[in-house]
Amino acid sequence: MNASILAVEARDLVKFFGDTKAVDGVxxxxxxxxxYGILGPNGAGKTTTLRMLLGIIDPSTGERSLLGYDRPLEAAHVVGYLPEERGLYPAMSCLEAIAFMGALRGLPVREGRARGAELLASHGLGDWAKKPIRTLSKGMAQTVQLLGTIVHKPKLIVLDEPFSGLDAINQEKLEALIRRQTSEGTTILFSTHVIAHAERLCERIAIIARGKVAFEGGVDEARNRLRQIVHLRTRAEDGPWRSAIPADARRVGKEWVFELPSGGPEPLLKALIEGGAGIETLSIERPGLHDAFVAIxxxxxxxxxxxAQNQAVAA
Known part of the structure; x- marks a missing residue:
């Protein structure tokens, strides 16, 4: 990754729909x-932001650039886009659907068929080529649409809620596909309301809430906003060692749970030992991205x- 080169940049994007401000200075x-992941609940402005970045809709105010183009639609031939609202022609075969999606981005149909057959085969789906879309499950159809999104070998892939409605197996397959594309130099930008996917995949994130960016930066940077958490179990119930742990430490079962003091683990250990705590177990956990999201x-x-995640699983 070349951090000095930006594939996508947005500056103070604002979007009104009537009197409603859907995006507020992103x-x-x-x-x-x-x-790169854009995190936020439904209605936070994620989809509207992606559509402005792609040039599908124009911002009310603000600027954006896509792969060096100030007019994003001029980059359409090197962009792959999977919208939240999926859609394939049910009578088409899988191979024809992939070739058709490539043709929409300027790829000749014959080349699209050849690349589509290669993609299906490389994903162990060679026998899907002639299957009509209407015979596929939701997860299978989404796989075909994803292959159609990348068949023209885009430099940037934009995925809007790509994990929505997929079971755990297909979610893992999608994560693997995303990693594979990035290993080939492709930039991935996706929106999601499932924090776990962003934590596993992303190097950088934007957290959007109520149309505003609450945080933009590295995943580690977000997590480092919170102190590490200590889980401590001692043989002694009381004693001088108690002054070593914060007053707001919580008792969870047989453990004490508290934020790691600012001095770090060494002074804490020294005070616990000298205070006669009789340490049975002590572990220090780094806060996860979910904890950081709550804090931000x-x-x-x-x-x-x-x-939203529970509703998607139920669906």
Whole structure:
């Protein structure tokens, strides 16, 4: 990844629909060759932001550039886009659907068929070529649409809620496909309300809540906003060692749980040992991206994310 080159850049994007401000001053920078996630609950402005970046809709105010183009539609031939609303012609065969999607991006149909057959074969789906789309499950159809999204070998792939409605196996396959594309130098930009996918895949993220960017930067940077968490179990119930742990330490079962003091682990260990704690177990956990999301966007946004994820699983 060349962090000095940006594949996508947005500066103070604002979008009104009537009197409603759907996006309120969004700025972000996507390094070329990276995997970049836009996180937020449904209705946060993720899809509207992606559509402005792609040039599908224009911002009310603000600027954006896509692969060096100030007019994003001029880059359409080197962009692959999977919208949240999936759609394939049910009577088409899998191979023809992939070739057709490539043709929409300027790829000759004959070349699209050849590349489509290679893609199906490389994913162990060679026997799907002649299957009509209407005979496929939702996960299978989405796989075909994803292959159609990359058949023209785009430099940038934009995926809007790509994991929505997929079972765990197909989610793993999609994650593998994303990693494979990035290993070949392609930039991936995707939106999601499932934090776990962003934590596993992304180098950088933007957290959007109520149309605003609450955070933009590296995943580690977001997690490092929170102190590490200590889990401590001792033989002694009380004693001088208790002064070594914060007053707001919580008792969870037989463990004490608290934030690692600012001095770090060494002074804590020294005080516990000298204070006669009788340490049975002590572990230090780094906060996850979910914890960082809650701290940055608030518990209400996190609950909305969880509700949306549960609804997608139920569907």
């Amino acid at each position: 700025s972000l920078a996507v390094p070329a060759g990276s995997i 966007a608030g518990e209400a946004a996190a609950r909305e994310m969880g509700d």
